[in-house]
Amino acid sequence: MVSDTTLRQDVMAEVAKYKETVNQDPYRLNYHIMPPVGLLNDPNGFIQWKDSYHLFYQWMPFKTDHGAKFWGHYTSKDLVHWKHEEVALTPSEWFEKNGCYSGSAIEHDGKMYVFYTGNVKDDTGKRDSYQCLAVSHDGIHFDKKGPVIEVPEGYTPHFRDPKVWEQDGQFFMVIGAQTNDLKGAVALFTSKNLTDWDHVGILTGGGNGQLGEFGYMFECPDMFELGGKSILIFSPQGLTPEGMKYHNVYQAGYVCGQFDPMTGDYQHGEFEELDRGFDFYAPQTTLDQEGRRILMAWMSVPEQNEQQHPTIQYKWLHNMTIPRELKLVDGKVQQFPVKEIETLREGEAIQHTLMIQNEEIQLENMKGNSIELILEDIMIKKGFFYMAIGDAAKLVFSADEGVFTLERKSYVDGEIERRQCKLRELKAIRIFIDTSSVEVFLNKGEECFSSRFYPTHNEITVGGSDVKLELYKWRLKKIC
Numbered sequence: 001m002v003s004d005t006t007l008r009q010d011v012m013a014e015v016a017k018y019k020e021t022v023n024q025d026p027y028r029l030n031y032h033i034m035p036p037v038g039l040l041n042d043p044n045g046f047i048q049w050k051d052s053y054h055l056f057y058q059w060m061p062f063k064t065d066h067g068a069k070f071w072g073h074y075t076s077k078d079l080v081h082w083k084h085e086e087v088a089l090t091p092s093e094w095f096e097k098n099g100c101y102s103g104s105a106i107e108h109d110g111k112m113y114v115f116y117t118g119n120v121k122d123d124t125g126k127r128d129s130y131q132c133l134a135v136s137h138d139g140i141h142f143d144k145k146g147p148v149i150e151v152p153e154g155y156t157p158h159f160r161d162p163k164v165w166e167q168d169g170q171f172f173m174v175i176g177a178q179t180n181d182l183k184g185a186v187a188l189f190t191s192k193n194l195t196d197w198d199h200v201g202i203l204t205g206g207g208n209g210q211l212g213e214f215g216y217m218f219e220c221p222d223m224f225e226l227g228g229k230s231i232l233i234f235s236p237q238g239l240t241p242e243g244m245k246y247h248n249v250y251q252a253g254y255v256c257g258q259f260d261p262m263t264g265d266y267q268h269g270e271f272e273e274l275d276r277g278f279d280f281y282a283p284q285t286t287l288d289q290e291g292r293r294i295l296m297a298w299m300s301v302p303e304q305n306e307q308q309h310p311t312i313q314y315k316w317l318h319n320m321t322i323p324r325e326l327k328l329v330d331g332k333v334q335q336f337p338v339k340e341i342e343t344l345r346e347g348e349a350i351q352h353t354l355m356i357q358n359e360e361i362q363l364e365n366m367k368g369n370s371i372e373l374i375l376e377d378i379m380i381k382k383g384f385f386y387m388a389i390g391d392a393a394k395l396v397f398s399a400d401e402g403v404f405t406l407e408r409k410s411y412v413d414g415e416i417e418r419r420q421c422k423l424r425e426l427k428a429i430r431i432f433i434d435t436s437s438v439e440v441f442l443n444k445g446e447e448c449f450s451s452r453f454y455p456t457h458n459e460i461t462v463g464g465s466d467v468k469l470e471l472y473k474w475r476l477k478k479i480c
């Protein structure tokens with residue numbers, strides 16, 4: 001085992017060694033959370049604690065690939081400007097030697113409690129998982145208390161990603177799991193003191209109930225109340241594509257229903273993907289002091305051409321989405337960029353009224369690799385509308401078919417690939433473009449597409465058959 005002190009020194013040396021290389025990357029993002037070096041994946045321990053938001057993340061500092069993960073750490077006062085803090089957790093103990101895997105944070109008695117999965121593999125590759133606790137007085141330094149939960153009967157060691165919350169005077173924990181007959185499941189635990197935990201049973205999944213056959217593993221569950229309903233977010237693995245759904249290697253979505261904290265019973269409806277884009281996984285939420293339910297997600301998908309991203313030659317890989325506020329609208333979870341994101345805007349909006357009649361228009365003044373666009377009052381009765389962002393992404397709406405498409409030039413082979421969803425009408429689009437990412441919000445939160453892309457120019461063109469709309473553009477500050 002390598003000591004905590006040595007691991008921390010090694011991380012600092014690695015960051016210093018590659019700082020310049022990382023910063024030379026033209027695709028380094030301007031306003032998204034990224035690792036200083038190495039690979040970032042899931043958001044962890046997202047919490048507003050005292051006067052700061054804390055976002056921890058899965059971090060492999062020593063290579064642009066997965067491995068024995070650390071918990072990296074960012075803090076922010078406003079969800080927009082983030083400060084990189086010292087490493088929160090290193091995989092220095094026997095119960096986490098192959099990684100401090102994903103988990104969550106909760107405030108208790110004025111302290112921050114974080115729960116995470118200690119991932120352990122023996123020489124033959126056999127896996128063990130421990131749900132571990134670490135406690136902090138200052139939100140920066142953590143005192144590891146070690147394992148509080150071992151894998152109960154009935155599950156394989158694919159048992160991870162504890163998310164903890166308090167409800168009706170009790171603590172609850174959901175864990176992503178796989179049952180012995182290789183079905184994805186969410187396991188439920190309760191506790192009175194955050195240290196002693198009881199296994200209640202399977203909250204949902206396991207090949208039964210509303211979900212039925214639904215893949216072989218659920219990762220990163222998150223349960224919370226929203227608009228009077230109990231929402232369970234999770235990332236299932238092993239679904240096969242169905243129409244326009246489930247085209248990424250793995251999915252991330254939610255079910256909506258009613259959780260009974262007395263019995264642990266959870267009745268819910270169908271699974272819905274949270275985001276229709278190419279790159280969205282392992283979302284995690286927190287309730288902030290304003291009462292907002294805020295979500296951040298990893299803007300990638302495990303094993304989905306991760307090693308082909310061009311940023312690898314600059315020694316870094318992956319980023320988070322922008323923070324989004326969740327609302328329940330007509331039984332559907334909708335996502336809205338947090339209002340603070342508007343502080344990224346530089347100056348006044350540039351505004352255009354666009355009338356498109358079977359033509360393509362190159363928008364003057366619409367260059368830029370760090371911009372926000374709002375398209376409103378869209379009038380399109382029939383035919384189609386499109387917007388090309390540089391040479392690597394295109395949004396297309398077919399009013400005739402009621403289908404919205406995000407096209408992307410693949411960073412693997414240059415071919416055009418597509419993600420789609422049904423959309424009855426297109427009234428508004430809000431787009432956040434960064435040097436190599438795009439996040440599209442349709443009809444003020446109804447649907448959302450998040451993706452990495454690698455354009456070689458940033459001209460914006462629009463076209464369509466018979467379309468009228470109002471367009472607003474802001475240049476966004478580079479703050480990373």
Ligand code: FRU
Pocket residue numbers: 041042058069101102117160161176219220281282302
């Ligand atoms: C999801 C995940 C989690 C795990 C972590 C390891 O992307 O596989 O299930 O805790 O990443 O980095």
